[in-house]
Amino acid sequence: MSKCVKKSIKNVTFLSVIVFIVLAAAIVIGAIFGFNKSATVTDAKTLTVSMDSYVYQTKLDDVKDECDACLKGLDVNYVSYGEKTSGNDVSLGEGEIVYSFDKGTDISIAKAALEYRLAEISADGAAYDGFYFSVKSGTEEVTATLASGYVLRSVIAGLVFAVLALIYSWIRFRRLGIAGVVAISIVLGMGLTAGIIALTRIVVTEAVSYVIAGAGLLTAIGTMLTLGKIYSNCKSAEGDLTESFESGVACKEIATGSVALAVAVVFAAILAGTAMAWFATAALVAIAVSAFLGIYYVPALYWPVRKLEDKRIDAKAKYKYRGAEKSSKASEETPTEESVQD
Amino acid sequence: MGKKKSVVLMTLLTIVIVVLCAITAFPTFAIPGTVKKWQPAVMQIDAGMDISGGYYAYYYPEGVIPETEYDAMSAEQKADYVSAGEGSSLYFNVKDYDIVDLENNVTEEFQASFDAAVEAVTNRFQAKDYAEFRVAVVDGYSMKVTVPASEVTTQMTAFQNAAHAIGMFSYLGKLTLTMDGEMVSVLKDADVTASDLISSVKVKDKYDNTMLKIGFTSKGREALDEFTASEAKNLEFKVGDVTVLTITADHISGSTVEYYMATNTERRYVETFAILLKSAINEPVEDITFKSISESEILHFEPIFGKNTLLMLYVAILAVMVALIAFAIVTMNKFGVVNMYVTLSYFIITALCYVFISGGVLPLTFGGVFTFLIGLVLVNVLHARTYKAIKAEFAKGRTVESSVKDGYKKTIMGVIDVYSVLLLGALAMLIGVAGMHMLAIQALICIITGAFCNLAWGRAINYVFFSTCKSISSKYKYFRFVREEDDDDE
Numbered sequence: 001m002s003k004c005v006k007k008s009i010k011n012v013t014f015l016s017v018i019v020f021i022v023l024a025a026a027i028v029i030g031a032i033f034g035f036n037k038s039a040t041v042t043d044a045k046t047l048t049v050s051m052d053s054y055v056y057q058t059k060l061d062d063v064k065d066e067c068d069a070c071l072k073g074l075d076v077n078y079v080s081y082g083e084k085t086s087g088n089d090v091s092l093g094e095g096e097i098v099y100s101f102d103k104g105t106d107i108s109i110a111k112a113a114l115e116y117r118l119a120e121i122s123a124d125g126a127a128y129d130g131f132y133f134s135v136k137s138g139t140e141e142v143t144a145t146l147a148s149g150y151v152l153r154s155v156i157a158g159l160v161f162a163v164l165a166l167i168y169s170w171i172r173f174r175r176l177g178i179a180g181v182v183a184i185s186i187v188l189g190m191g192l193t194a195g196i197i198a199l200t201r202i203v204v205t206e207a208v209s210y211v212i213a214g215a216g217l218l219t220a221i222g223t224m225l226t227l228g229k230i231y232s233n234c235k236s237a238e239g240d241l242t243e244s245f246e247s248g249v250a251c252k253e254i255a256t257g258s259v260a261l262a263v264a265v266v267f268a269a270i271l272a273g274t275a276m277a278w279f280a281t282a283a284l285v286a287i288a289v290s291a292f293l294g295i296y297y298v299p300a301l302y303w304p305v306r307k308l309e310d311k312r313i314d315a316k317a318k319y320k321y322r323g324a325e326k327s328s329k330a331s332e333e334t335p336t337e338e339s340v341q342d
Numbered sequence: 343m344g345k346k347k348s349v350v351l352m353t354l355l356t357i358v359i360v361v362l363c364a365i366t367a368f369p370t371f372a373i374p375g376t377v378k379k380w381q382p383a384v385m386q387i388d389a390g391m392d393i394s395g396g397y398y399a400y401y402y403p404e405g406v407i408p409e410t411e412y413d414a415m416s417a418e419q420k421a422d423y424v425s426a427g428e429g430s431s432l433y434f435n436v437k438d439y440d441i442v443d444l445e446n447n448v449t450e451e452f453q454a455s456f457d458a459a460v461e462a463v464t465n466r467f468q469a470k471d472y473a474e475f476r477v478a479v480v481d482g483y484s485m486k487v488t489v490p491a492s493e494v495t496t497q498m499t500a501f502q503n504a505a506h507a508i509g510m511f512s513y514l515g516k517l518t519l520t521m522d523g524e525m526v527s528v529l530k531d532a533d534v535t536a537s538d539l540i541s542s543v544k545v546k547d548k549y550d551n552t553m554l555k556i557g558f559t560s561k562g563r564e565a566l567d568e569f570t571a572s573e574a575k576n577l578e579f580k581v582g583d584v585t586v587l588t589i590t591a592d593h594i595s596g597s598t599v600e601y602y603m604a605t606n607t608e609r610r611y612v613e614t615f616a617i618l619l620k621s622a623i624n625e626p627v628e629d630i631t632f633k634s635i636s637e638s639e640i641l642h643f644e645p646i647f648g649k650n651t652l653l654m655l656y657v658a659i660l661a662v663m664v665a666l667i668a669f670a671i672v673t674m675n676k677f678g679v680v681n682m683y684v685t686l687s688y689f690i691i692t693a694l695c696y697v698f699i700s701g702g703v704l705p706l707t708f709g710g711v712f713t714f715l716i717g718l719v720l721v722n723v724l725h726a727r728t729y730k731a732i733k734a735e736f737a738k739g740r741t742v743e744s745s746v747k748d749g750y751k752k753t754i755m756g757v758i759d760v761y762s763v764l765l766l767g768a769l770a771m772l773i774g775v776a777g778m779h780m781l782a783i784q785a786l787i788c789i790i791t792g793a794f795c796n797l798a799w800g801r802a803i804n805y806v807f808f809s810t811c812k813s814i815s816s817k818y819k820y821f822r823f824v825r826e827e828d829d830d831d832e
Contacts, residue, residue: 147776210709
């Protein structure tokens with residue numbers, strides 16, 4: 001058990017301040033700027049490079065490489081996609097590559113550069129001599145990318161998750177303190193993940209909601225492992241609460257699992273390409289947040305709650321009414337002066 | 343269990359796992375002597391837009407044309423058109439349409455009609471519950487709609503489903519009822535609209551088929567009665583000038599119409615009709631129509647970042663699984679081999695469920711991959727946790743058998759707690775719509791499979807494998823335990 005983890009158990013105030021500062025900053029940034037959306041899901045400017053069907057069928061990758069090289073030299077951010085085919089029949093299709101840029105980008109230079117380059121490669125004697133290319137600019141204003149009620153119902157689902165987890169934990173551990181900490185940690189897991197993604201301006205698509213849901217699940221795993229272990233340690237240990245907490249944090253399981261998952265996500269992103277890069281980055285945030293909560297914050301949050309609960313239980317036990325039968329049994333067991341003398 | 347029985351069971355289990363792995367993931371190859379190809383289950387999965395691309399189309403209002411169409415015109419034809427503005431790729435027909443005024447500015451009427459059309463079309467796609475989609479206004483006066491290529495159903499391909507929705511949702515206009523082309527009398531009153539006649543449009547499932555159920559008001563009942571009493575054969579439901587639905591008297595029951603589509607009775611297909619009819623009733627858009635969309639105008643795009651995204655994802659998942667299995671075998675010896683069987687079982691069950699609990703319902707998105715990876719790592723972590731508990735019990739001086747028993751006993755509640763809370767989380771996520779709802783179903787698959795693997799399957803496999811160890815040393819070797827000879831054990 002690292003010293004860092006041991007120290008953190010009694011430092012809920014410090015950790016809470018960090019958590020709430022991050023959340024507050026995220027709320028402010030989120031309210032003003034929202035998430036940093038990818039050009040594919042937000043208003044964008046587009047450049048569409050069209051070519052005839054023969055070029056599309058035989059030379060599309062080469063033409064795309066030419067266009068990509070041209071745009072890279074201009075240092076503009078863009079997303080590119082698509083070859084266009086007509087419906088189901090590839091042979092009928094024209095080729096089209098669509099480049100999407102942030103709506104604030106001045107694409108006139110990019111358009112001119114592409115037109116110049118395509119004119120070069122289709123000039124007399126050049127590689128695509130006689131072939132026709134055209135570059136068309138346009139603007140796209142997105143009106144919808146999410147089903148109606150998506151955000152509201154996802155938020156409700158997250159809150160319902162926390163409530164169900166609270167009820168389960170309350171029934172399972174018969175302590176409202178643990179149940180409350182479980183619910184709070186799940187909400188924090190999702191909230192912090194969303195907040196950090198908004199703060200760090202990680203590029204997102206609608207898939208960010210999946211990352212936030214995943215953060216809730218990961219936080220639940222770490223929280224249940226840690227609190228379950230602390231609970232059973234406290235039950236079996238005689239009075240040493242600190243030792244129960246320090247040995248109860250599921251540090252190794254959470255750390256190992258988080259590292260394994262992070263490596264898996266990074267590896268998937270490397271192989272799958274840029275498609276998954278931003279999703280993987282957001283997923284790494286979710287993994288880090290859930291690990292932080294499971295190893296550091298949840299035990300620290302539960303520490304004062306447990307102490308308060310134990311104090312209340314002890315106080316109740318002191319004044320607890322014991323029935324006549326129990327009292328007489330107790331007095332039989334207690335040696336009296338006469339019996340001692342005997 | 344006797345050693346011989348254990349060995350037989352192990353062999354059978356291994357054969358079953360290998361066969362199922364092959365069915366799930368063996369790479370595609372051409373079957374010799376035929377034109378068919380073997381395709382593993384994982385390549386039959388419906389994948390979301392980021393992974394397998396989608397379809398898109400442009401909606402152009404009548405009188406608006408794109409630059410490519412303008413460029414192909416003769417000089418004489420071009421004279422009838424003006425540009426929609428600097429930098430725009432659209433042109434307005436000024437001869438036959440009142441889109442612009444004398445100063446070539448877009449009229450308020452056209453702007454209002456177009457804005458209403460955008461809102462109606464957007465609401466239709468939002469109601470369709472796609473996991474991913476995109477509706478955008480292009481250059482101010484045309485629309486671009488994008489849907490995923492993952493809506494594969496039993497009766498229709500992904501393209502057919504996309505073409506159907508894109509085509510249907512382009513229809514604008516109010517809903518009218520006609521009897522063999524003649525409008526019903528009730529609607530001839532200018533103050534009466536379809537919303538006065540129709541109270542509800544629903545999709546109803548019955549015996550594995552889906553029908554459209556339209557409820558009529560008392561005023562609507564008059565229209566139905568007029569139709570049934572007349573000599574007309576068909577009652578047509580028209581959106582603008584387009585007939586979207588034709589029924590006969592047989593479909594009418596009191597003030598309800600129940601209609602099974604002749605061409606297709608799948609839910610996703612029928613839903614499109616319901617959404618269109620509701621939209622035409624509740625937010626009719628008049629004074630503007632979009633040009634009809636032919637199938638050749640519906641365009642396909644590859645996944646945003648490459649054709650092989652899905653294949654590369656599978657390679658990555660395979661590499662992760664191999665790494666987890668190798669690590670487990672190195673650290674836990676034969677108990678790690680048990681972990682290998684558990685990991686492969688988890689992969690097979692979740693992959694087959696992802697593929698076959700589908701019908702276009704569960705496209706694989708990055709969220710589904712992430713959930714799968716969470717479950718995969720969790721299964722391995724909890725298995726390692728059990729090993730740690732067994733080792734701790736052994737360190738107290740217990741026999742191997744009682745260490746195994748106590749190790750499982752001490753960890754079972756922790757495993758149950760984790761999976762119970764995850765199950766509740768996945769059930770809560772079912773409240774979400776579209777992609778979140780689909781992710782919830784995928785999460786349920788992963789969680790239930792993981793729970794089965796950790797709580798029952800892993801233990802059963804361990805029991806079978808461990809039964810082959812009869813001597814003390816083999817039992818120690820099984821778990822990579824080291825202890826001095828203990829006379830009591832013998």
